[in-house]
Amino acid sequence: MSSSEILRTPDGMVALVRPLDGRVLAGVAAGVATHLRLPVGVVRVAFVVLSLMAGAGVVAYALLWIFVPQVQSDGPVAGAGTGAVAGAAGAALPRAAAPAERRQAIGIATLGVAILIAALALGLGRYMGVLVAPLAVVAIGGAFIWREADETRRERWRRTAAGFARPGRAALWRIVGGITLVIGGLAVFAVGQLDFAAARSALIAVLLTLVGVAVITVPWLARLVRDLGAERRERIRQRERAEVAAHLHDSVLQTLALIQRQSADPREVQRLARSQERELRAWLYGPAGYASEARAADGAGAAGGWTEAWTEAWVAAWVGGESDGWPGGESTDGLPGNDGGTPRTTSYSAGSQTPSQPCPQTLAAALAQVSGEVEDAYAITIEPVVVGDAPMTPHLAALVAAAREAMVNAAKHAGVQEVSVYGEVESGAASVFVRDRGSGFDPAAVSPDRRGLAESIRGRMQRHGGTAQVRSSPGSGTEIVLSVPVSADTVSADAAD
Amino acid sequence: MSPCRVFLVDDHALFRAGVKAELANLGDERIEVVGEAGSVNEAIVRIGADPPDVVLLDVHMPDGGGRAVLDQLHPTLPGVVFLALSVSDAAEDVINVIRGGARGYVTKTISGRELADAIVRVAAGDAVFSPRLAGFVLDAFSDKPSAASVSDPELDLLSPREREVLRLLARGYTYKEIAAELFISVKTVETHASSVLRKTQMSNRHALSRWATERRLV
Numbered sequence: 001m002s003s004s005e006i007l008r009t010p011d012g013m014v015a016l017v018r019p020l021d022g023r024v025l026a027g028v029a030a031g032v033a034t035h036l037r038l039p040v041g042v043v044r045v046a047f048v049v050l051s052l053m054a055g056a057g058v059v060a061y062a063l064l065w066i067f068v069p070q071v072q073s074d075g076p077v078a079g080a081g082t083g084a085v086a087g088a089a090g091a092a093l094p095r096a097a098a099p100a101e102r103r104q105a106i107g108i109a110t111l112g113v114a115i116l117i118a119a120l121a122l123g124l125g126r127y128m129g130v131l132v133a134p135l136a137v138v139a140i141g142g143a144f145i146w147r148e149a150d151e152t153r154r155e156r157w158r159r160t161a162a163g164f165a166r167p168g169r170a171a172l173w174r175i176v177g178g179i180t181l182v183i184g185g186l187a188v189f190a191v192g193q194l195d196f197a198a199a200r201s202a203l204i205a206v207l208l209t210l211v212g213v214a215v216i217t218v219p220w221l222a223r224l225v226r227d228l229g230a231e232r233r234e235r236i237r238q239r240e241r242a243e244v245a246a247h248l249h250d251s252v253l254q255t256l257a258l259i260q261r262q263s264a265d266p267r268e269v270q271r272l273a274r275s276q277e278r279e280l281r282a283w284l285y286g287p288a289g290y291a292s293e294a295r296a297a298d299g300a301g302a303a304g305g306w307t308e309a310w311t312e313a314w315v316a317a318w319v320g321g322e323s324d325g326w327p328g329g330e331s332t333d334g335l336p337g338n339d340g341g342t343p344r345t346t347s348y349s350a351g352s353q354t355p356s357q358p359c360p361q362t363l364a365a366a367l368a369q370v371s372g373e374v375e376d377a378y379a380i381t382i383e384p385v386v387v388g389d390a391p392m393t394p395h396l397a398a399l400v401a402a403a404r405e406a407m408v409n410a411a412k413h414a415g416v417q418e419v420s421v422y423g424e425v426e427s428g429a430a431s432v433f434v435r436d437r438g439s440g441f442d443p444a445a446v447s448p449d450r451r452g453l454a455e456s457i458r459g460r461m462q463r464h465g466g467t468a469q470v471r472s473s474p475g476s477g478t479e480i481v482l483s484v485p486v487s488a489d490t491v492s493a494d495a496a497d
Numbered sequence: 498m499s500p501c502r503v504f505l506v507d508d509h510a511l512f513r514a515g516v517k518a519e520l521a522n523l524g525d526e527r528i529e530v531v532g533e534a535g536s537v538n539e540a541i542v543r544i545g546a547d548p549p550d551v552v553l554l555d556v557h558m559p560d561g562g563g564r565a566v567l568d569q570l571h572p573t574l575p576g577v578v579f580l581a582l583s584v585s586d587a588a589e590d591v592i593n594v595i596r597g598g599a600r601g602y603v604t605k606t607i608s609g610r611e612l613a614d615a616i617v618r619v620a621a622g623d624a625v626f627s628p629r630l631a632g633f634v635l636d637a638f639s640d641k642p643s644a645a646s647v648s649d650p651e652l653d654l655l656s657p658r659e660r661e662v663l664r665l666l667a668r669g670y671t672y673k674e675i676a677a678e679l680f681i682s683v684k685t686v687e688t689h690a691s692s693v694l695r696k697t698q699m700s701n702r703h704a705l706s707r708w709a710t711e712r713r714l715v
Contacts, residue, residue: 385631420668422669424635435669
């Protein structure tokens with residue numbers, strides 16, 4: 001076949017045409033073979049076998065000859081006209097079939113004629129059309145199904161049909177065995193009908209036929225089902241991909257755009273990068289994050305899960321923290337020392353504690369959230385490490401609020417880029433350690449009326465039955481240790497169950 | 498003393514280049530980067546061919562990640578020390594590489610100076626605990642009422658002193674600061690840290706593995 005100028009159906013199959021080259025009679029067999037990607041010999045045998053069945057093959061060949069268009073290939077046309085129609089089996093037109101192939105075709109046809117003569121001689125002529133009716137029914141039914149199917153389904157059938165037509169070794173044996181059984185079953189059926197034998201032979205016939213059909217079709221059907229499963233998996237995967245892409249677009253890409261615009265301001269870049277990192281981590285590894293198994297279950301219930309009381313306590317703690325907290329003026333700051341701290345940014349104000357940010361449910365989550373807020377506001381790095389966990393109570397809310405003040409102090413006055421925060425819930429107490437390696441100060445030198453340390457941290461802890469310790473000396477950093485008692489039964493049992 | 502020979506394993510070429518540049522810029526003659534690999538297989542071949550002193554091992558890589566490298570090389574090359582380096586911070590990853598044989602775990606945000614110190618320390622046979630790793634280990638060995646899972650008290654429980662050291666590590670203290678805080682020598686702190694590391698690696702404590710897989714911390 002010529003490789004160029006190949007007509008194709010919309011779904012990529014070679015179109016059904018009658019080629020000029022490679023043909024023996026009218027090119028029907030060659031065209032069908034190309035269309036179905038089968039060896040041409042197989043197609044010829046099929047036509048001959050069909051012809052033995054009351055001439056169905058001859059009729060089919062004739063119909064195809066009439067309705068399938070001929071195509072002029074770009075093969076050498078030099079030989080055109082040298083041989084007109086040369087005999088029944090061969091037409092010497094441009095690049096007709098190779099001699100060997102033509103011999104094969106003629107051989108097949110001759111064999112068919114010989115079988116026909118033999119069958120007629122044996123008086124079997126009237127049985128030869130017995131298969132035509134069922135085959136015609138199957139063909140018409142198949143055509144209907146094909147017309148009704150949509151494109152993707154046709155494509156899948158075609159793929160599996162290709163595997164069906166060009167089977168592997170095991171599949172070949174399966175098909176041969178199945179066909180033998182079908183033919184055997186039909187033969188028994190035919191014989192039984194002829195002999196008017198008992199119903200038993202009919203039963204055997206049906207059974208054998210069914211087994212044969214099953215052997216042929218079950219693997220094929222199984223593959224169809226598998227394909228459907230694969231398609232569903234692929235669809236789920238695509239949805240996942242879309243979700244990831246959407247998230248990255250909304251978060252990471254936006255942040256990167258912001259960073260490019262702010263590239264002159266290293267603090268701002270660091271703040272943006274840090275906050276994006278935190279957000280992405282929460283999404284990837286967080287309890288309600290992308291990778292968590294509980295994500296689907298949590299999604300709906302999370303918002304409603306928090307108690308009103310706790311929400312109020314949280315809000316109250318914040319409002320209190322802002323009202324009795326650091327006034328903001330440098331002169332009244334609780335900690336002496338460097339005044340080079342970041343000026344209060346607008347994002348750090350009572351107004352920023354918007355209800356849109358969900359109230360965290362546990363101490364670990366609450367500490368992570370306030371660390372993030374202080375990181376954002378002051379462009380420093382805070383890595384909270386929490387051992388054990390407990391559900392939030394008003395006492396713990398006070399602890400977290402005091403810890404936040406301690407972090408803010410460190411961010412503003414210590415003059416360092418990094419603050420360590422360690423929280424633990426152990427043996428009846430929840431403690432938070434806020435530590436920096438910054439400038440430090442002398443706790444004894446802080447006048448008692450400095451309200452930040454006194455009120456926001458010490459006073460708040462005392463009101464909730466806790467303690468606050470400050471360990472600091474100039475030059476060696478500061479550590480603030482906060483602790484409140486927790487009742488043992490509220491401690492979430494991590495390894496207990 | 499000859500410099501510590503360091504080998505980088507990370508599938509991001511940009512990160513490898515960054516670490517190399519940072520370590521070179523320190524001008525630290527204690528450290529010399531002798532090679533790098535961008536995949537698990539490359540790392541196994543190159544490290545096996547010319548074993549360095551310390552391998553900086555990325556936790557997340559295709560084909561099994563740092564754990565695969567550890568599983569292949571750690572039993573055959575006991576002299577090579579592995580220091581895990583990751584952005585992940587997920588508890589299961591951290592515990593996984595430690596149990597695979599890494600002598601320490603630091604995050605990629607660590608400064609060049611701290612990284613150099615950590616390399617020298619693991620090369621000397623000590624353990625390196627980031628505050629987060631210390632927190633994970635404390636959490637995993639917590640004294641929650643799960644006594645049934647303690648089959649070997651020697652391995653499955655931390656001594657009070659070890660717990661104290663770990664808590665200070667989690668609070669961001671250096672070994673030197675811990676020594677001063679607890680009035681013990683730095684050497685003793687190192688011994689405690691190594692002992693905790695050994696317990697983390699060897700303990701069959703049921704809670705440890707289950708804890709690590711169940712817990713997904715940020």
